[in-house]
Amino acid sequence: xxxxxxxxxxxxxxxxxxxxxxxxxxxxxxxxxxxxxxxxxxxxxxxxxxxxxxxxxxxxxxxxxxxxxxxxxxxxxxxxxxxxxxxxxxxxxxxxxxxxxxxxxxxxxxxxx
Amino acid sequence: xxxxxxxxxxxxxxxxxxxxxxxxxxxxxxxxxxxxxxxxxxxxxxxxxxxxxxxxxxxxxxxxxxxxxxxxxxxxxxxxxxxxxxxxxxxxxxxxxxxxxxxxxxxxx
Numbered sequence: 001x002x003x004x005x006x007x008x009x010x011x012x013x014x015x016x017x018x019x020x021x022x023x024x025x026x027x028x029x030x031x032x033x034x035x036x037x038x039x040x041x042x043x044x045x046x047x048x049x050x051x052x053x054x055x056x057x058x059x060x061x062x063x064x065x066x067x068x069x070x071x072x073x074x075x076x077x078x079x080x081x082x083x084x085x086x087x088x089x090x091x092x093x094x095x096x097x098x099x100x101x102x103x104x105x106x107x108x109x110x111x112x113x
Numbered sequence: 114x115x116x117x118x119x120x121x122x123x124x125x126x127x128x129x130x131x132x133x134x135x136x137x138x139x140x141x142x143x144x145x146x147x148x149x150x151x152x153x154x155x156x157x158x159x160x161x162x163x164x165x166x167x168x169x170x171x172x173x174x175x176x177x178x179x180x181x182x183x184x185x186x187x188x189x190x191x192x193x194x195x196x197x198x199x200x201x202x203x204x205x206x207x208x209x210x211x212x213x214x215x216x217x218x219x220x221x222x
Contacts, residue, residue, distance in 0.1 A: 033209070042117075042214040043156065043201065055208050091155060098208055101146060101158040 002026065004105035006092050012111045018080040021108045025074070025094030032075050033095075033102060034067060038088040046090075049075060061086075079110075087112045117204050119213025127221050132189040134216035136202035145185045146203040146210065147176060156201060159187075192220050 005024045013019050025032045034046040046065070047057035051072035060067070064083070069075040079086055089109050093102040116139040126132055136145065144163045148156035160169055162178035162185060169176045175188045189196055199217050203210040 035212075043212040045209045045211065048208050059209070093156075099144060099205065101161055102203075102210060103158065104148075104155040106155045 004092055004094050004103050006090075006105035006108050008108055009106060010109045010111075012113065013082055014113050015084055016081045018078065019082055019110060021077045021079075021090055021092075021110070023075045023077070023092030023094075023105060025092070026103055029094035029096055029103075030072070031095045031098065031100075031102075032069060033093045034075070034077055035091040035093065036088050037091065037107075043091065046077075082110075082112045084112050086110065117202065117211050117213045119202055119216060121216055122214065123217045123219075125219040125221065126192050128194060129191050132192050132196070132218055133186055134200050134202075134218075135184065135186045136204070136213045137184045138204050140183070140206070142182050142204050142206075144205050145178060146205070147185075147187055148201045148203060148212075149198050150201065150215070151198040154198075189218075192218070194220050194222050196220055 007022045011019050030051050032049040035043045036046055037043045045059040047060055047067050048055045049069045052069050066078045089107040091104050091107045093104045095102045118137045120135050144161055146161045147159040149159055150156045160176050165182050166180045167178040173190045177186045197220050199215040201215045202213045
């Protein structure tokens, strides 16, 4: 069984540019989560999809962040325009159901210059 | 909002010594999950505790869930160099995991 895959693994962009991160969850996992870890700090929840619906986006920092999961399969997280404080590692995770263990991808390391 | 406190932030032990990390929640939890992240890697699920007072073991790792379901601990007996990494507790509030800040474990051989 393939795990959660994320693309790209690294992204370096300049402030003001746009970046789109992609996550492919484990097949059959309806629940998809985005998290972010800023250097040395805790892993922070961004949002949660159940299939194509956003269940909770309370962790999204601001309206420069847009997450989608059209068709309920893969998800994208777009940052536009990127700011310096957006740098960090963005993790995607998926689970079969609420309360079940979450399986994480390798993350996308985003650096804003 | 939900608050999760995890201590210590960092521990450096001699190989063979024991290690413990603790998590505390401000509210009662439905369950708690533990994850390990190796340097440069991603969080990997270790275990989930659901019942009040539950104790689970995985080889040298012992996980406990408090009676009030507000705290939990992970204890490693006789650490090995393969144990290095950051250990996170993840507390489930509704439909999301709120993670502790993590405890970084370094093991000197």
